[in-house]
Amino acid sequence: MSFSDIMYPFEWIVAWIMYLWHSGLTAIGLPEANGWTWTLSIVGLVLVMRAALIPLFVKQIHASRKMQLIQPEMQKIQKKYKGKKDPESQQKMQQEMMSLYRETGTNPLASCMPILIQSPFFFGLFRVLNGLDEMANGSKQQIGPLTSELAAQAESSTIFGAKLSDIFLGADSVNVMIVTVVLIILMSATTFTTQHQLMRKNMPAAALEGPFAQQQKIMLYLFPIIFAVSGVNFPIGVLIYWFTTNLWTMLQQFYVIRRMPAPGSAAEKAMHERRRKAGKPLDTPEERREREHDVEMAEELAEKGVISRQRAQPKGKKRAKKSGSKTTQPAPRDGGGSTAATGGGSD
Structure with a gap:
């Protein structure tokens, strides 16, 4: 089975979602050949994809809480092999870490799952946009509902003078370069903000130590470089998808940090302080x-x-x-040792 055969089902799904959004947008009066109509269709594709991933995101929150529970044990293992740089000691440390993950049912890569699941659809969109000109002239078979007429319409549509299928490398227009650079900057800024607020506000002090935390800090500055290097190879329509999904992640993370912060984090203390001032239960x-x-x-x-x-x-x-014993209700960790009043209420 070839790579094209593997990717075709994802291309087909992407084409249908974009087609349905495009049909809905034109039904409410947007011009069908306009670049912004097709751009909003790509945004709609992101909304559908990310909404479908919400259950996975909830599981991800629980997984991160479990990771916090085993932080003391991880630090014990790291302390046990501190200063031991020989290959045998490093291998034993990795084996004990993996054993801890296995026994607790945790996965340090759980945060990557939404990205991994989205990847086939991301590349499906890349292949759809890349093949618009071939579908338009009939040299490539249509994908799902994307007929040659619709493909020609999408391929020729523009935003700020740049086609959705245009790529920075080999661009024959300054507009394409400007739109691409702006989208790459926006992609980098949203990713940096998401990771930065997570590390500064929603991680307890203990979670900011050790190799995993160091890896997170490295990725914080590495992702913008990855976007800059890879972004020049992708069509503008794919960059729009990429920026939109990053924006969703940033806003989703902001909501979670504000309303459901990690225990012992600065965000939890800030939430309790807001509730005290408002006279609400903690x-x-x-x-x-x-x-x-x-x-x-x-x-x-x-x-x-x-x-x-x-x-x-x-x-x-x-x-x-x-x-057969009576349930004991723990006091909330509000940073000051106070016990919250009972009852409902929200921040």
């Missing part, structure tokens, strides 16, 4: 359930001997029922 029923879930995860990992109990852990509802 936690909501949803947050108490989430904290209870964290406690149960910690208990399960401690019972397996994967992590040690640093202090007495309050029991979650499920374990309280099993043992």
Whole structure:
């Protein structure tokens, strides 16, 4: 099976989503041959893709919380092999790290899953836009509903004087270069902002130490370089897709950090401070359930001997029922040791 055969189903899905958005936009009065109509169709493709990934994003939040629970054990392993640079010691450290991940069901690469799942559709869009001229002249078979007429229409449509299928390399217009550079800058800025706010606001101090945190810091500055190098090879329509999905990620991350911050992070302290000033309870029923879930995860990992109990852990509802004891509600971690009032409320 060739690469084209593998990619065709993704190209077909991309073509249909863009076609349906384009049809809907023209139905409400937008010009069908206008570049902005096709641009909004690409934005619509992003909205569909990212909305479908929301359940995965929720799982990703739970995975990151579990990673925070095992941070003390990771630091113990790192301390055990501190200063030992020989290959045998490094291999043993990696083996113990992988064993810890396996026993706890954690995955340090969980944050990459949305990107990996999107990748086939990203390259599907690249191939669709790259083949518009061939579909328009009939030398390439149409993909899904993209007939030769529609392909010609999309291929010739422009924004700011640049075609959606134009590429920076080999561009014969200053407009193409300017639009490409602006999109690459926007892509880099949104990615940097997302990662920067995550590290500064939504990670406890312990999570900012160790090789994994160092890797995150490196990626913070490496991604803009990757965008600059690779962006000049992609059609403008693909860069629009890329920027839009980065913007979605940034806004989604901002919402999560503000409303569901990581325990012990600066964002959690800021949220509790806002609630104190507004006279609201420091936690909501949803947050108490989430904290209870964290406690149960910690208990399960401690019972397996994967992590040690640093202090007495309050029991979650499920374990309280099993043992016949009364459930103990933990106090929220608000940075000041105060106990939140009970009841609902939101930030």
